[in-house]
Structure formats: structure tokens, C-alpha cells
Amino acid sequence: MSYADRVFIDMCRDIIDNGTSTEGEKVRPVWEDGTSAYTVKKFGVVNRYDLSKEFPALTLRRTAIKSCTDEMLWIWQQKSNNIHDLHSHVWDSWADENGSIGKAYGYQLGVKHQYKEGMMDQVDRVIYDLKNNPYSRRIMTNMYVHQDLHEMALYPCAYSMTFNVTKDKDSDKLTLNAVLNQRSSDVLTANNWNVCQYAVLVHMLAQVCDMKAGELVHMIADAHIYDRHIPMVEELINREPLPAPKFWLNPEIKDFYQFTRDDVALIDYETHEQIKNIPVAV
Template identity: 70%
Template sequence: MSIADGVFIHTCESILNDGVSTEGEKVRPHWEDGTPAHTIKKFGIINEYDLSKEFPVITLRPTAFKSAIDEILWIWQKKSNNINDLNSKIWNSWADEDGSIGKAYGYQLGVKHQYKEGLFDQVDRVLFDLKNNPMSRRIMTNIYVHQDLHEMNLYPCAYSMTFNVEGNKLNAILNQRSSDVLVANNWNVVQYAVLLHMFAQVSGFEVGKLIHVIADAHIYDRHIDMIRELMTREQFPAPVFRMNPDIKDFYDFTVKDFELVDYQAGKQIKIPVAI
């Protein structure tokens, strides 16, 4: 079985068995029909993935690998906040008539800041430190910028990355304030596993561990039966992750440079998304 399947099932069991319901509470999310979208939630989920052993994609149902990469490149490489630069419709509900999601995600990564060594945006600062000061304990990004929250159409969910080098391996912690476990948990894990592979390769490191810290991990009320069904499904071995080894510049990667070999997964399910 895929290690990611085991982590996913354990996370779901933990939420369903030990979580707290928001039924009866005032909640912001709602379903398309206007009904409040309540959850069973658990605070403080921490999952670890050793990327040197296996690529962490679940096999219980397919994770849209190429679309997940397209979005992470949209945010981290293009540093865009406009859905017209994205090849999927996942952000359409939060975009204005011009396609903008406001000063969120890629916008924040593209803002330049003054450092002692010069002017950098957050992505280029990570690349600079990994090359010039890899033992630094200050290699991190943060897109939850309070003075700009009022101009964001959605507050960032996955908001901070902290990078750390051990020997020849690059590790990272992904901090996430909120995770819709059925819709987006493995999607985000796949994205940031790929991102860690990218940073490692262009900086001359091997890939290490991805630690995923979730403040509010939740299962929506209309997803509970789907989760229970997923947890009983057959599990398959993890696929082999391949990335173009010739890419040495972070900004040269394209979606075509990534591949999952022998990816087997159960049938896809149609999932309602709370907004």
C-alpha cells in the first residue's frame, strides 16, 4: 500500500473518532444551495512524509497530479493571482470579473522585500539562502500578510513554508490553517512534495522530509459517507515520481517535467465543494 494512503486513513479516523462537530455553530462556509456547511474538525494534525522513500500520493482515489502541479507553479513560479494564468477552474468561485483573487497567494510571493543582501521576493530569497547560506534557520516564506487580508478574496489556507537542510537533504514544514480533508488534503501534500523536490534539485540537495502541520483539519457533513467508503477501498503501491533531471533553474520547470509512473488508483468520486 501507499504510505500516503495509511496517513490519510489515520487522519480521517482521528477526525471521525475524536473530532468535534460544528453543528449548531455559526459557520462561514456554505453549500451551493445555501445550506450551512458544518464539519467534524480536529485541531493540530501533524503528518510526516519521507520523500526519499516514496512519493506521497494516495491511491484510494485519483489525485489530479498535473492540475496540482499547474496550481503550485501558478503560485510559486508565476507568482500570479489571476485565474487566467491557471489551466483549471478551481479558483473561479473566488475570482472577480477580471480573474483576480486579490492580494493573495502568488501576489504575496512576488512582493519584493529589502534584505541586507539586496531586494528579493520570498521565492528568490529561499533560492538565495539555499545556495549561499544553507545552514540558516531562517529560510521561510509567509503569505498570511495581515495588512493585505482585506484585499484577498480568500485568506490563504496553506500559508507558510520553513526549509531546513540536514546533511545533503532538504526538509520542509508546511503550515496550513485549514484543510478540507476530502477535497484538498492530498492535493496539497502532492503540491508541496513536488515543490520540495524542485527546490532540492535546483539547489543541489537530495529531497528529505515534508512535515504537514494543519491547525483545523475537517471533514464536511456531506463528505462523511464518502470518507467512510474511501477508507474501505483497496490500496495500491505508490507510483514512481519522476522529474526532469536536466532542470537547474527553478523558473524553467513546466508541468511536462513531472510524471507519475504506474499510478494506480480507485475510481474517482464526485465531491460537492463548500464555498
């Protein structure tokens, strides 16, 4: 069975059985009808995925690999904060009349900073260090910039990546590992979406830096299931997991800025049917 399925099932079961409820408390999110969107949640969830062994896409339901890659590239490659640059509609609820989500996500990665080596944005700094200082313990990004929070339509959920390079014995290549820090995760709608898109990012950066993809560690401060999602999650985690798919990344691409969503694919990706009409709290 897919390892990602097992991680997801165990996480959801733990949240539902052992989590704490926010029902009746003061919460920010609301449903479309205006009522408060309460959750059952667990604090400090940590999940590890070895990308050298398996790509962490759920088989319990389909994760749209091209769409989640497109969003990741929108943030990390295009460094855009405008939904008109995005193929999907996942950000429509947070955009203004011009399509902007404010100084959030891609905007922050595109801001240039002064380093000893010159002016670079955060993504270019990561690539520079991976190629020139791979054993640095300072290869990281941060999109949670407090001075700009008031100009963001949504505070970043997945806000920080820390990259760390190791080398396996008898290997001629370095291994790229990463920690994804997430302050908040809507487990049903977005958990595997985020896992897959950052797994793709690690694979892409590893390829352009002549490394192998290693571990992705996903650290979630608040992993929650919304009250109206619980029956859907119960149905999902009672399904029988299927074998994990194989991941394909276009081997011809050696420049991170040349990747497109069409340069990724999941081979032999068999899944159960999608969960439809999931209500989204905003």
C-alpha cells in the same frame, strides 16, 4: 501499500471517530443551496512524509499530479493571482470579473523586500539562502499578510513554508526538508492535493539547489471533513490501498523558473476510481 494512504485513512478515521462537530455553531462556509456547511474536525494534525522513500500520492483515488503542480507553479513560480494564468478551474469561485483573487497567494510571494543582499521576493530569497546559507534557520515564506487580508478573495489556507537542511552521514549531498503550515484543510477535496503539490515543490527546489529531497512535515491547525462529505470519506477509506507510484522530475531542469507541469510524472500510478460530484463549500 502506499504510506500516504495509511496516513490519510488513519487521519480520516480519527477525525470521524474522535473529532468535534461545528453543527449548530456560527460558521462562515455555506453550500451552494445557502445552508451552513458544518464540519467534524481535529485540531493540530501533524503528518510526516519521507520523500526520499516514497511520493505521497493517494492510490485510494487519483490525485491529478499535473494539475496540482500547475497550481503550485502558478503561486510559487508565476507568482500570479489571476486565474487566467491557471489551467484548472479550482479557483473560479473566488475570482472577480477580471479573474483576480486579490492580494492573495502568488501576489504575496511576488512582493519584493529589502534584504542586506538587495531586493528579492520570498521565493528568490529561499533559493538564495538554500544556495548560499543552507544551514540558516531563517529560510521561510509567509503568505498570511494581515495588512492585505481585506483585499484577498480567500485568506491563505496553506500559508507558510519553513525549509531546513540536513546532511546524512556518508552523503555527498545536503538534504532539503520542509514544514508546510496550513490553517485549514478540507480533507476530502484538498488534503492530498496540497501534500502532493508541496512534495513536488520540495523536489524541485532540492534539484535546482543540488540537494536531495528529505522530509515534508504537514502541520494542520484545523483538519476537517464537511458533513456532506462523511459518506464519501467512509467509502474512500474502506478501499484497499495500492502500491505507491514512482515520482519523475525532469533532471535537465536546473532553474526553478524553467519548470512546467510537464516536467513531473507519476510512474506506475494505479488508483481506485475517482470520487465524483463532491460538493464544495464556499
